[in-house]
Amino acid sequence: MSGLEELSREELIALVVQLREANAALEERVQRLERQTSRNSGNSSMPPSTDDLPGRAKPAPKRAKNPGRKRGKQKGSKGNALGWVAVPE
Secondary structure, three states: OOOHHHOOHHHHHHHHHHHHHHHHHHHHHHHHHHHHHHOOOOOOOOOHHHHHOOOOOOOOOOOOOOOOOOOOOOOOOOOOOOOOOOOOO
């Protein structure tokens, strides 16, 4: 900002007031944007489909109740199916 030395006192005061207003508006905008990026479906009423928007953190995956076992029939357990026969009824 060259040329500030040539401005009068009133012009400098008006410039400072203008810069303060601009700074306050930018601070408000930053706060609003930070709040928007911190919200996701895990901590608000937003649907999960909005979690993939840029800047949004995905919620942590839910832990399984028993992480050592898979769903369905477990390996090594006895089956309950009927045996094969040469002539079906």
